Amino acid sequence: MTDQPVAIGVVTISDRASRGVYEDKGGPAIIAEMNRFLSTPWRPVARVVEDEQALIEATLKELADVEGCSLIVTTGGTGPAPRDVTPEATEAVCDKMMPGFGELMRAESLKVVPTAILSRQTAGIRGRSLIINLPGKPSAIADCLNAVMAAVPYCIDLIGGAFIDTNPAVCKAFRPKK
Ligand SMILES: Nc1ncnc2c1ncn2[C@@H]1O[C@H](COP(=O)(O)OP(=O)(O)OP(=O)(O)O)[C@@H](O)[C@H]1O
Numbered sequence: 001m002t003d004q005p006v007a008i009g010v011v012t013i014s015d016r017a018s019r020g021v022y023e024d025k026g027g028p029a030i031i032a033e034m035n036r037f038l039s040t041p042w043r044p045v046a047r048v049v050e051d052e053q054a055l056i057e058a059t060l061k062e063l064a065d066v067e068g069c070s071l072i073v074t075t076g077g078t079g080p081a082p083r084d085v086t087p088e089a090t091e092a093v094c095d096k097m098m099p100g101f102g103e104l105m106r107a108e109s110l111k112v113v114p115t116a117i118l119s120r121q122t123a124g125i126r127g128r129s130l131i132i133n134l135p136g137k138p139s140a141i142a143d144c145l146n147a148v149m150a151a152v153p154y155c156i157d158l159i160g161g162a163f164i165d166t167n168p169a170v171c172k173a174f175r176p177k178k
């Protein structure tokens with residue numbers, strides 16, 4: 001069997017980007033960061049959706065269950081506004097939550113911007129997929145992924161997802177039981 005590139009979901013959740021009011025910069029920023037981090041061949045499965053909980057849930061389920069994404073990264077919809085429902089959608093589709101991701105990403109973002117505490121970003125496991133929420137501001141993507149990336153490959157190992165390795169010059173993946 002030939003080795004297929006690892007599928008990674010890239011989900012932009014934004015009313016305005018999904019309607020073409022502005023160009024989506026979040027999805028491309030996630031793809032650029034993943035290219036920087038990962039040494040394992042991978043392919044993005046990208047979606048841009050409105051801030052609608054049912055739509056977000058359906059997208060996360062499709063990427064996990066049909067597309068077989070071992071990792072799904074979302075951007076947007078994590079704040080306090082009425083239409084910000086990404087964490088609710090994430091929790092609704094996950095078997096278990098991984099609160100450490102949100103805690104660490106908020107703590108690191110707080111070094112950059114005092115409004116970091118307004119993000120309710122979280123992470124969780126659906127089957128063999130790790131889902132991680134990032135804020136909508138494109139600059140938040142690198143801040144947050146830099147904070148958690150070293151732990152992502154081992155987390156995916158533990159849930160039976162694809163083997164993912166990182167470029168050690170950028171980020172050394174930590175695998176305690178290698
Ligand atoms: N996908 C994106 N592409 C480019 N810029 C974005 C994107 N998402 C957010 N931004 C920028 O970050 C700012 C804050 O994002 P936020 O998610 O709070 O937007 P919002 O007010 O919820 O609106 P929307 O859901 O329409 O993006 C936006 O005003 C916009 O300038």
Ligand SMILES: Nc1nc2c(c(=O)[nH]1)N[C@H]1C(S)=C(S)[C@@H](COP(=O)(O)O)O[C@H]1N2
Pocket residue numbers: 075076077078079080084109110112113115116117118119120134135136137139140141143144
């Ligand atoms: N690193 C980082 N985190 C950040 C921000 C940012 O600019 N950089 N913006 C904050 C702001 S202003 C908000 S309202 C929340 C939620 O953003 P979201 O609704 O776009 O997900 O993320 C916060 N976290």
